[in-house]
Structures are given as structure tokens and as C-alpha cells.
Amino acid sequence: MSLTDLGEFGLIGRIRKRFPAPEGVTGIGDDCAVIPQRSGQDTLVSTDMLVEGTHFLRDRVSPFQLGWKSAAVNLSDIAAMGGQPTATFLSVALPPDLEADWMGEFLRGYAEISARFGAALLGGDTTASPDRICINVTVLGECPAGAARLRSAAQAGDLVCVTSTLGDSAAGLKAILEGVETDADIQALINRHYLPLPRVAEGLRLAATPGVHAMMDISDGIGSDLRHILEASGVGAVIDVPALPLSPALQRTCARLGWDAAALATGGGEDYELLFTCTPEAEKMLDVPHTVIGTVTERRSRIEPGMTDIEWRGAEGPVAGFDHFKRQSPV
Amino acid sequence: MSLTDLGEFGLIGRIRKRFPAPEGVTGIGDDCAVIPQRSGQDTLVSTDMLVEGTHFLRDRVSPFQLGWKSAAVNLSDIAAMGGQPTATFLSVALPPDLEADWMGEFLRGYAEISARFGAALLGGDTTASPDRICINVTVLGECPAGAARLRSAAQAGDLVCVTSTLGDSAAGLKAILEGVETDADIQALINRHYLPLPRVAEGLRLAATPGVHAMMDISDGIGSDLRHILEASGVGAVIDVPALPLSPALQRTCARLGWDAAALATGGGEDYELLFTCTPEAEKMLDVPHTVIGTVTERRSRIEPGMTDIEWRGAEGPVAGFDHFKRQSPV
Numbered sequence: 001m002s003l004t005d006l007g008e009f010g011l012i013g014r015i016r017k018r019f020p021a022p023e024g025v026t027g028i029g030d031d032c033a034v035i036p037q038r039s040g041q042d043t044l045v046s047t048d049m050l051v052e053g054t055h056f057l058r059d060r061v062s063p064f065q066l067g068w069k070s071a072a073v074n075l076s077d078i079a080a081m082g083g084q085p086t087a088t089f090l091s092v093a094l095p096p097d098l099e100a101d102w103m104g105e106f107l108r109g110y111a112e113i114s115a116r117f118g119a120a121l122l123g124g125d126t127t128a129s130p131d132r133i134c135i136n137v138t139v140l141g142e143c144p145a146g147a148a149r150l151r152s153a154a155q156a157g158d159l160v161c162v163t164s165t166l167g168d169s170a171a172g173l174k175a176i177l178e179g180v181e182t183d184a185d186i187q188a189l190i191n192r193h194y195l196p197l198p199r200v201a202e203g204l205r206l207a208a209t210p211g212v213h214a215m216m217d218i219s220d221g222i223g224s225d226l227r228h229i230l231e232a233s234g235v236g237a238v239i240d241v242p243a244l245p246l247s248p249a250l251q252r253t254c255a256r257l258g259w260d261a262a263a264l265a266t267g268g269g270e271d272y273e274l275l276f277t278c279t280p281e282a283e284k285m286l287d288v289p290h291t292v293i294g295t296v297t298e299r300r301s302r303i304e305p306g307m308t309d310i311e312w313r314g315a316e317g318p319v320a321g322f323d324h325f326k327r328q329s330p331v
Numbered sequence: 332m333s334l335t336d337l338g339e340f341g342l343i344g345r346i347r348k349r350f351p352a353p354e355g356v357t358g359i360g361d362d363c364a365v366i367p368q369r370s371g372q373d374t375l376v377s378t379d380m381l382v383e384g385t386h387f388l389r390d391r392v393s394p395f396q397l398g399w400k401s402a403a404v405n406l407s408d409i410a411a412m413g414g415q416p417t418a419t420f421l422s423v424a425l426p427p428d429l430e431a432d433w434m435g436e437f438l439r440g441y442a443e444i445s446a447r448f449g450a451a452l453l454g455g456d457t458t459a460s461p462d463r464i465c466i467n468v469t470v471l472g473e474c475p476a477g478a479a480r481l482r483s484a485a486q487a488g489d490l491v492c493v494t495s496t497l498g499d500s501a502a503g504l505k506a507i508l509e510g511v512e513t514d515a516d517i518q519a520l521i522n523r524h525y526l527p528l529p530r531v532a533e534g535l536r537l538a539a540t541p542g543v544h545a546m547m548d549i550s551d552g553i554g555s556d557l558r559h560i561l562e563a564s565g566v567g568a569v570i571d572v573p574a575l576p577l578s579p580a581l582q583r584t585c586a587r588l589g590w591d592a593a594a595l596a597t598g599g600g601e602d603y604e605l606l607f608t609c610t611p612e613a614e615k616m617l618d619v620p621h622t623v624i625g626t627v628t629e630r631r632s633r634i635e636p637g638m639t640d641i642e643w644r645g646a647e648g649p650v651a652g653f654d655h656f657k658r659q660s661p662v
Contacts, residue, residue, distance in 0.1 A: 026479070026481060029482070029563065030412070030481050030482050030483075030547070030563075031377055031407075031408040031409075031411035031412055031482075031547050031548060032375040032376055032377040032408050032409060032411070032412045032414070032470075032472065032479070033375070033376045033377070034373050034374070034375055034412070034479045034481075035373065035374040035375075035376065036373050036374075036476060037368040037369070037370060037371075037372055037373065037374055037476075038368070039368060039370030039371075040368075040370075041368055042365050042366065042367050042368065043365070043366040043367075043368055043374060043471075044363040044364070044365055044366075045363055045364045045366065045418070045420060045453065045454060045469070045471065046362055046363040046364070046420075046454060047420045047422050047454065047455055047456055047467070047469055048422070048456050049422040049423075049424055049456045049458050049465065049467060051424045051458060051459070051460050051461070051465060053460075053461035053462075054424065054458060054459050054460060054461060055458070076362075077362040077363050078362075078363060080362035080363070081361070081362055081363045081365070083363070087376070089376060089377075089378045089469060091378050091379070091380040091467050092380075093380055093382045093385065093465065122376065123376060123377060123378065124378055125378055125379050125380045125467075127380050127382060127385060127386070128382070128385050129382045129384070129385060129463075129465075130382070130384035130385060130463070131384075131463075132460075132461070132462075132463065134380070134382060134424065134460075134465040136378070136380060136422050136456075136467035136469075138376070138378055138420060138469040139363075140374075140376065141363065143365075145367060145368075148357070148363070148365045150357060150361050150365075151360070151361050151362075152361075216361070216362055217362060232360065232361075
């Protein structure tokens with residue numbers, strides 16, 4: 001059945017059935033969702049758009065994976081503040097000839113990860129697109145008043161840390177784009193690209209730890225993302241490139257295929273790990289698995305405009321970030 | 332200057348400069364916006380997507396108008412609940428060769444209507460699109476706990492009312508699509524299409540009036556929108572078609588060009604007026620300009636699936652609504 005046969009309200013009916021509203025909340029089906037507030041909490045909001053041809057290719061990613069990832073990248077923004085996701089809002093623009101099954105699978109992936117992190121789908125928009133699929137998710141979350149970890153809170157003397165490992169998603173993307181034959185390692189890397197796991201529990205624990213200062217999630221690669229923390233905080237950093245945490249799958253794959261693991265770990269995006277700074281004392285107390293990758297420094301007094309105050313120690317080549325209008329690698 | 336030259340972070344910098352965050356709020360520039368809550372309030376959230384080729388044609392609508400309308404249709408959803416808009420979040424997918432000036436004009440329109448209704452732009456996403464512009468706005472608002480006017484609250488015996496006049500936007504769209512020569516009336520109709528004014532003040536006053544029950548904004552035409560209220564409330568309605576409020580500009584234009592004013596007023600969308608039901612006693616007390624267009628009835632016991640329980644008295648032809656996957660009229 002095509003979307004034209006199902007109709008807009010048929011589609012909304014299916015979505016509504018799959019995502020019932022929590023008790024006390026007005027969800028899908030009115031002009032707005034109505035969410036009662038808990039006093040003493042701050043509301044967190046973030047939004048992300050995925051466009052076919054820029055962020056994904058319809059024949060490469062399964063609708064389940066795309067639904068999962070659409071929710072995951074947004075939930076990750078709440079994790080990055082140290083918050084608890086509460087609700088999401090999903091807008092989809094779909095070509096009328098798209099199979100209704102495609103959307104069913106998309107919703108299955110979206111529902112699976114949303115349920116895992118306790119986020120209710122409370123509304124959205126369904127509309128037609130002449131050709132490309134376009135997806136926008138807005139996520140709401142909450143945290144105790146004043147507890148959100150901002151990018152601007154890094155202090156000279158802090159350690160720079162990351163959760164888990166870096167570069168897997170970028171290596172998975174590279175494997176997809178280059179058509180590398182799939183083995184267990186390649187499959188693990190591709191899964192990290194298509195089915196990222198936002199670090200919500202880790203973010204909550206980090207935000208509850210005194211001395212954890214700036215925090216963000218890694219979506220564009222630490223080469224780009226760390227720059228945001230440093231600029232917002234008015235500080236610099238020294239990063240120890242050989243200390244970057246690399247998964248065994250990434251190390252084996254890079255050794256086998258001659259790929260540059262450090263370049264993937266610094267320049268590749270979409271890891272959705274947490275990048276944070278904390279005092280050396282706090283670092284000793286952390287109950288979240290992490291790796292120390294460098295140190296926050298005073299900002300060097302003279303730095304050219306557009307240059308970033310990061311010293312990459314032990315790097316063999318230049319380290320780049322990601323700009324959506326300058327470089328594109330869809331999948 | 333093209334967007335490629337400006338770069339993603341150049342664009343974000345411009346947006347951030349134009350939309351500074353209100354005191355006490357963390358806006359653009361972190362993973363999430365952080366919005367302190369006022370206890371005793373309900374949070375309202377809605378989201379809407381506009382896709383080039385479905386909702387607008389780039390060579391027909393000015394970027395100022397599109398920016399205005401993108402914000403307006405979302406603010407209207409807050410108005411439809413009887414809430415006060417507080418914040419918006421803007422996602423844009425832009426072709427890299429788009430002139431940066433286009434986006435500047437878009438933001439000027441977006442800023443002008445946002446300021447008029449007190450809504451701060453607190454975040455968003457900027458990304459590349461291979462070809463078509465895609466825009467998604469999420470709006471947050473608030474109202475006293477329990478005060479939001481839902482679609483499900485209509486009661487048999489209520490009067491059905493609308494603010495201002497119907498059909499102007501649809502007539503403006505028709506004039507654009509048919510290339511009708513512009514006179515003062517046509518220009519007024521086109522302005523209603525491109526520069527709609529959300530009825531925020533009216534919605535707040537209506538929600539503060541006891542006896543005002545169901546409320547929504549008219550985006551798809553009352554033929555479709557009223558159906559949502561009736562289905563959500565489990566009631567029917569009788570609408571007096573000759574009572575539908577028509578602007579002098581619409582009446583004159585329809586007389587001159589032989590257009591069907593009633594069809595435009597019932598089947599055409601994007602008026603962004605408020606459609607509401609209230610008790611006859613409440614209607615006498617209203618301090619909001621409005622027109623009574625019919626009555627809510629008990630639901631007829633036997634009604635065919637898919638049929639709507641609306642009796643259109645005095646209608647000369649069939650009355651249709653709008654389904655995004657079935658009929659499209661871009662501009």
C-alpha cells in the first residue's frame with residue numbers, strides 16, 4: 001500500500017496507535033502536545049534534521065536503522081547536557097509513492113530506541129515531499145534546575161575525557177561507501193554508524209558529579225566538536241592523539257586495510273559519545289567508563305582568526321572537523 | 332556570497348546574533364536550549380515542516396514571506412490551545428549554492444513575527460540539502476495548568492464559531508496559481524496567504540472564558556479541520572454555509588472573477604483563524620470578534636465509516652478537506 005492510499009490521517013492514526021501518550025500528557029492529535037511541568041526542573045530542547053541525499057541514501061540504510069538513528073541523534077543531545085529525555089516530536093516529509101511499509105519499519109526503529117530511553121513521541125507533522133525523504137526530530141528533556149552541563153564551562157587545568165571509543169562510526173561509513181566486504185569487525189563498525197546508542201545514563205551520572213564542567217556529544221568528530229567547547233569557554237587544549245580510545249574492531253580493520261585510525265577518530269563524526277572536561281580530582285571519582293585524552297589550557301594570547309587553539313600531540317597529519325555546507329558524505 | 336563560502340558556523344553565527352536568548356535562558360549554541368520552568372504552567376509544543384515544491388515554490392514566495400509564514404503557522408498552533416508562545420526552534424536544510432542573502436531575508440521575516448508574539452528563537456539545526464529547501468519549526472508555549480483548549484472538548488448544544496474571515500488565503504493562493512492580475516483586493520488576499528497573523532491574543536482571551544470548549548486553528552480548511560474536532564469529541568455539527576464570514580475583498584473578487592466563495596471558505600486552508608465551540612451563554616460574553624457559523628449536535632447513531640457527521644446547510648456543492656498525500660497545491 002502506498003502513502004497515497006493510506007492517506008495522511010491513516011498514517012497519523014498508525015503513528016498514534018504505536019505511540020500512546022503517557023498518563024497526564026496530551027500527545028498526538030491536537031494542535032500542540034500539553035506537558036505538565038515539574039517545578040524545580042529545567043526543560044531541555046534540541047532538534048535535528050536528516051535529509052535524503054545529505055545524511056542518508058534510501059537504498060543503503062534500512063528504514064528501521066533510519067528510524068532508530070533519527071531518534072538516537074536527538075536523544076544524544078539531551079544526554080550531552082546531562083538530562084533525562086522525556087518526549088520527542090517527529091516531522092516527516094515523504095514522497096507519495098513511498099511504501100507504507102517503509103514508514104512502518106521506520107516507526108519500529110524509532111519506537112525501539114525511544115522506549116529504551118523513556119522518551120514518548122507526543123506529536124509531529126506528516127507531509128508530502130516531491131521526491132526526497134526529510135526527517136526532523138525535536139526532543140525535550142529535563143534536568144534539575146541549573147544542573148545542565150554547558151559547552152561554556154571548561155576551565156584551564158581540566159582534563160579532556162571521552163566515553164567509550166572514537167572513530168567506529170566513521171570507519172563504518174567508510175566501509176559502506178567503499179563497499180568493503182563485511183566481516184564481524186566491519187559489521188560492528190557499521191552498526192555503530194547506523195544504530196548509535198546515546199549515552200543518556202552516562203550523561204546523567206556525569207552531570208551529578210561535582211567537578212564535571214563542560215560536556216557535549218560527538219556528532220561532527222572531536223576535531224570540530226572540541227573546538228566548540230574551547231571557543232565557548234575561552235580556553236585552549238592539548239590533545240594526546242595516541243591516547244584516543246580505539247575499539248579492537250577499528251584497530252584490526254585499520255591494520256588490515258591500511259586505514260588511518262587516528263584520522264577516523266579525530267575527523268570522523270557521529271560517534272555520539274560524550275566529550276567532557278573535569279577537574280583531575282573529579283576524574284578519579286567518576287563511575288562512568290571513560291578515557292582521558294588531554295588537558296584544557298589557558299587560551300594562547302595571540303591566535304589567528306579562524307584558527308583553533310588545539311595542540312594535537314603525536315598527530316601524523318592534519319585534523320579536520322565537519323561543515324555541512326563544505327563537505328558531504330551521505331549514507 | 333553563497334552558503335558554501337559562509338559555512339555552517341558562519342550561518343549559525345549570523346542566526347545567533349539576530350536572535351539573542353532572553354535573560355536566564357540558554358539559547359542557540361549548545362546541544363540543547365535550557366528553559367527554566369514556571370511551576371503551575373503546562374508546556375505546549377508543536378512542530379511543522381515546509382518543503383519546497385510541496386508547500387512553496389522558491390520563485391513565487393519571497394524569503395521574507397517564507398520566514399514569516401514558517402514561524403506564523405507554528406505560533407498559530409499555540410494560539411489554537413489558548414497558550415502564550417515562548418520559544419521556537421528552527422531547522423533548515425539549504426542547497427549549498429543558495430545565496431546567503433536569501434537566508435538573511437528569511438531570518439528577517441522570521442524575526443519580525445517572532446518578536447511581535449514574544450517568541451524567542453532558542454536553537455535549531457542548519458544542514459545541507461542536495462536541492463530543495465526544507466524548513467521545520469518547533470514552537471514551545473505555556474498556559475496555566477489544565478487551561479489548554481483541546482479538540483476533544485466540544486459538547487452537543489455548543490455553538491461553532493470562527494474568528495475573522497475565511498477563504499482569503501485560499502483565494503490568494505488561487506490568484507497566484509492562476510496568475511490573476513493584482514489589484515488592491517488580490518494583494519490583500521495574497522498577503523493573507525503569505526503573511527498570516529496567528530490569533531495569539533484572541534486564543535488567550537478565548538481560553539480564559541468559561542464555556543469555551545474545543546478550539547483549533549484552521550490550516551486545512553474548516554471542511555477538514557472541523558471534522559477533527561467532531562471526531563475527537565464524538566459529536567456532529569450543522570454548519571450554516573451562508574453564515575460563513577467572507578471579507579469584502581473576497582466577495583468582490585469572487586463576484587468579479589466568478590469564483591465560488593463558499594468553496595474557498597470551506598475547502599481552502601491556511602486561514603489560521605481560530606475555530607472554536609462554546610455554550611450559547613459564553614458566546615454572549617465573548618470579547619473576541621467572531622462569527623457563529625453553526626451548532627454542535629449529538630452524533631447520529633448510524634454513520635458510514637469515513638463519513639463525517641457534518642450537515643452543510645445551504646451548500647451548493649460538496650465540501651472537501653485537505654490531505655497532504657492526496658492533493659497538493661504548492662506555493
